Amino acid sequence: MRIAFNTVFKFAPLLLLAACDGPQSTLQPAGPAAHTAALLWWGMFIVATAVTVMVTVFWLWAMRPRETMLPALRARQLQKRLIIGGGLLLPLGASVVLLAFGIPAGHSMLPLATDEPPLRIEVTARQWWWQVHYPEAQVTTANELHLPAGRPVDVHVSSEDVIHSFWVPRLGGKMDMVPGRVNVLRLSAAEPGVFRAQCAEFCGLGHAHMHMPVTAHTEPDFQRWLAQQQRAPDERQAEPALASAFREHCSECHALRGVSQGGAGPDLTTIGARRTDILGWLTQHAQQPPPTPAPDHGQLAPGQLADIADWLQRSTEAPND
């Protein structure tokens, strides 16, 4: 009995913590902003639980059936204490305490000036994908976000169509992506790791599937990744027939550095590095969420589609290094 008790005591918190983990868990923070928010939560959770239990116990006690009333004087005293203490001072006091913690916490999340200028990343949402642009390195990618760990990053978010919201729960709060506006969200990953970004504002049919991996690298790894994205486009020209087939069928919507400039769909310059089965996606995307305006390529001969996909895959893969 005693052993069982001990075991429960030892493992219960672990179980509890395990229940709090997850790829998008705000309770498993991996950056300072998310860490602050999680701390705020645990503090508020404890106080709120105490208040709930206290009020409920008071209430049940007060409700016990009885035939006697408190003496009038005592009753008046109690009433005044309850209303002023519980109704006035408790919420006021709680708010003051909450703001005392909350205002500095909120301040620490703002994109204020820092000694080391933060990395700027521009994320633009569409129904239902993300374009990610690194203005300094002139790199554009889609549906994946890479950032250096241990360094503040300013994500400049906007939208080309409806309102979306950019959110990497394990790194910090969310920020709406509003057409015509650019909002800035300061994020920072404490350690390298892979996280998940999720669209948090309802944006239509594909909303549930609008998420992307977020990878935090060490600084050297990040620089290496960035350099890879900037690779010379020469090799794409090596097979002119396929390049021109791509130009003919895909370039209206897709950019491919050195080949085409289309802007309606994702930039495919590094598509091979994010997706290993381009042909599979091209033939099956109509059956899979999220919905996309990409055509189902029925007008292309199966062989030609496979050739283009294969060429695209080879010429955009990450090099083996």
Added chain:
Amino acid sequence: MTDHEAPLSQEREHGGKPLLDAAEQHNKLVRVWGNPGGLRVLTVVNHTAIGRYFMITGAVFFIIGGLMAMLMRTQLALPGQDWIPPHIYNQLFTMHGTVMMFLFAVPILEGVALYVIPKMIGARDLAFPRLSALGYYCYLFGGIILMTSVVLGIAPDTGWFMYTPLSDAVYTPGLSADFWLIGITFIEISAVAAGIELVVSIMRTRTEGMTLQTMPLFAWYILAMSLMIVFGFPPLILASILLELERAAGLPFYDVLRGGDPILWQHLFWLFGHPEVYIIFLPAAGIISTILPVFARRPMVGYRWVVVSVISTAFISFGLWVHHMFTVGIPQLAQAFFSVASMMVAVPTGIQIFAWLATLWTGRPVFEVPMLWTIGFLVIFVIGGLTGVMLALVPFNWQVHDTHFVVAHMHYVLVGGMFFPLVAGLYYWWPHLTGRMPSKVLAHWGFWLTFVGFNLTFLVMHLTGLLGMPRRVYTYDAGMGWNWPNLVSSIGGFVMAAGIAVVILDLVLHGLAGRRARINPWQADTLEWATATPPAPYNFVSLPKVSGRHPLWEQPDLPETIAEGRHGLTSINHGRRETWGTDPVSGRIREIIHLPGNSWWPFFSALALAFMCIGLLAKVYVIALAAALVALGLLLRWAWENGTHPAAAPDGRTAAGEPPLHSRTFDGPGLWGMGVTLLANGSLYMSLLFGWFYLWTVAPQWQLPEHSHLHWPLLLAASLLMPLGWLWLRRLIARLRAGDDARLQQGLWWLALLGCGQCLLLIAGWWRSALVPGDTAHDAVITVFLMYTLLHCALATVMALMQAWRARRGYVSRLAPYEPLLVEYWWGYSAVTTMVSFAALVLWPLGWGGA
């Protein structure tokens, strides 16, 4: 309880009066007040009947909304399920929210208020019985229109919040969003109508001696709720009209590329949406404040504290809306302000909770079924309130906004703060509604299943949200850690549904065949328990004079003495429906309000309005216009049967010692009705002004024309003519007050002519202004201002014409001088808004240095 002498003094006062034969008096009253059967049931205007219709219809919509929730919980029970495809799921969550908010919560609480309030304040009916009926049919037809879209599978699917640009014609083509915008606006008319009616009824029809300081707390809550509806719904009505104009006619209010701003929609929506939460919570809290003292067997502690809390809640709730928009990217200082304001609303709520606690603590509680639901309310609502304070904290809000944490919070607040008190109230008033007592066994089963099921569903949902699950997703991947909490929520949802089914079963079964209720079965203190149960349509044979806050505790024999006709206003041979018109503050009798009887006009007016909505939906504008004109005609015909019209009150005489009929005075409920209507109208106008200045200063790509299109001399002339007409009308009324109606008719004709001139000037000014409303938000907003002004001038002209015609027929004269005052309110309002519009459209841009 202090005034035990009261019944005796009543006895002395009325002792000499011969007792009326109860049965005969009942028959006489029913001949005047009775509800017809057969098809003519559609003509019923009585508040008891209309209140019941509201409650039953609301309950039906509640079941529909609940079934939608069950479908969603079934899909989300396991990860990766997609038997409900996203386009259906999106309709489900949109309609679940829409139905629960607009078709269930607000109407059913209004139904409770329409049913209870007149009885509680000792009146025979509401101030505008035909308006209650109109409101009900607008609600019913609007609900049917919305449900049609569900049946057709083209229900709105962009969320009950309808954010632009997702809800505009580009991203949501088709009719789905139009169903929402038109259907909900139609239903909101009903809500505002009931709001206006309740304000006026509470202020002007309380029984003799019921001062503001002694009226029941429930009346205070409903007064606050009604005023909040009056101020809170118009911003959404305006926003919906603008969005529908954008969808149907391409006017770009929310299109950022043409100088609009999608965030304007969010401001207007939440300017309504946050007060909406308190519109739902306050009447529910009022139910608690009504029944809790009854079962604590002592008066409510801290009456004044509670009244001040209710009023301050109503005020503060209009200053919180931005806390729904903390992630939109608005300035930090604004966020801090709204964050603090959101926490401050915890103070009045805390005061009420601790006043209830103190009432129980210092009373002698008895435990009945309504108290069970009251405890459930407390526990759930306290948790919901606390998570609400958490959400007010911006750095935490950024994490959990738009996650299942908010879904959990909101259900704790709304189910805890509205549904539980509602059921408590239903159990409490069930003997009143049906004359029969609810059970104890089934009622306990129903409560515990609902309570446990609710907490199972929503307590764990806080964690689901903290684990990062966003709202409004039709499915989710396994491996996110969301599997087990979702399964628990789904199981809990079904337990809760079973509980609610038991509650409904219990109420229906015992309503039909339960134990007969004694008179005043809970030994309550308020006047509604002095009626028969179930009540007769006239409520009270005689209207009692009250002197304290707890009439039935102070005068326990009131039910008998009222039924015996020992109190006021007992004469019925004149065939009029009558109730006291009293002073809003002191409760002294000022006049007799004679109320209209059963009428077809409300039903057919609502029907015509419904056809107008269908015409707008189908984009067959000829039908819409024709239906609008028919509706206007019907409403004017309805208004024709007022005052001294033979159908209203042919015989203006009252018994000796009784005050005059209200239509023969310079004051009456209609004047108050017009005043409150203009408050609602003013709220709409202020929202439009807000939109204008907001776009001007905040829209990211605001565009001004190179030079002003506006033809300012004509518009200036128009905005000077209107005040002139107002002054002219005031002079006519001053003469009327002096007893001179010699040139009244002539004067009113001149006024109408002046109104026509004003309309023509406005049309000419509009014509010459060469606006291109489809090109820029700037011109689009100006167009709406001009439409608004023109509509007001046209209506003012129609009113003047009608008054002139009525003066000609003798319905308006120095003996019946009341109606021109109403028209004067409208003229004054129109004059002020016309001038303000001129200032905003012409002078402000000059000052700004723009075009």
